[in-house]
Amino acid sequence: MSKVFNISSDIKNAETLPAEFYRSQDVFEAIKEKVFLRTWQYVGDENLVQLTESVHPFILLNNYLTEPLVLTRDKEDNIRxxxxxxxxxxxxxxxxxxKARQLVCMYHGRRFGLNGAFKSMPEFEKAENFPRPCDDLHEFVLRALGPFLFTGLNPAFDFDEVLSIMTERIGFLPLHEFKFEPTTSRDYLVNCHWALYCDNYLEGFHIPFVHQDLNEVLDYGSYTTEIYEHANLQIGYANDGTEIFDLPEYHKDYGKSVGAYYYWVFPNMMFNFYPWGLSINVVKPISLNKTRVSFITYVYDENKFADGAAAMIDKVEREDEFVVEGVHKGVQSRFYNTGRFSPTREKGVHHFHGLLAKYLSKS
Ligand code: FES
Ligand SMILES: [Fe+2]
Incomplete structure (x- = not known):
């Protein structure tokens, strides 16, 4: 029976998750089964299996979920x-x-189709009641936002919910034309609990205090946060002279100077859309004190990207690391237990804490 946390749904009265949440090995393990197993994870883009009849093995959240999976693309271009x-x-x-026409296990030669179905196996002629459906490879649900693929081991909600939220505002962008940019894609190892990294991402409250350069290009006063069921969106409005989205007339935000759409998807994914493209951040728990954050860059408009965007992302990341590592040390203190939320500036963090409490309390 894992620990139950209560987060008041009324932000004006609510307390933050207590320090124990960030300190407890038992809670860290419970999150694996109750949160990460029941939600969605970013797999990569569809170029992982660029060719028809090809395969791509990977480990889903290595060192945490550590689930061995494989993507396949068949002759008809179905990706599974x-x-x-x-x-x-x-x-x-x-x-x-x-390239692969089928999947062959090298141990004793069992064969599967690219659709996961059992095909053949030597020395099994005399086996009775064989093959059964469970001799096929277990299939996981796969969803796509443009070329970006997501899977869940046993998700508690449909990813279409998230896709429709994101499509509402960024659906006008030609995502299939976004190009992976390896030179600015990298992992950061951060000495903190994974949820502290997300907490920090989920509020723009700290921007004027922590990120001087970013603060100069954003209009802090009009920064907004919208809450959905398993996702939320922070909108950064740009100051004059900063690159903004060229929004079509039918767009909900047409006429506004939007500099960034920051989507967060419960529990650990961030999709930051900028006028130049997209920065995906995946927060990967390693241990109570260590987190890997993968930054994956896709460029759409080279001219806007050339303008120091990559340097800015790296600088902001280092500033964020400094504060979250500080918070991580702070929540180990005997004299810190819990805090309160700013009702105007910390709606995203409150949303996250409420979801964590809810998923942890599910049996
Ligand atoms: S384990 Fe795969 S064929 Fe035996
Ligand atoms: Fe930040």
């Missing part, structure tokens, strides 16, 4: 996601990405 564990005695089936 399966367990990469052989249904015979549990060997990893696919070890290398690339």
């Amino acid at each position: 996601c399966f367990s990469n564990v052989c249904t015979h005695r549990g060997n990893i089936v696919v070890n290398n990405p690339g």
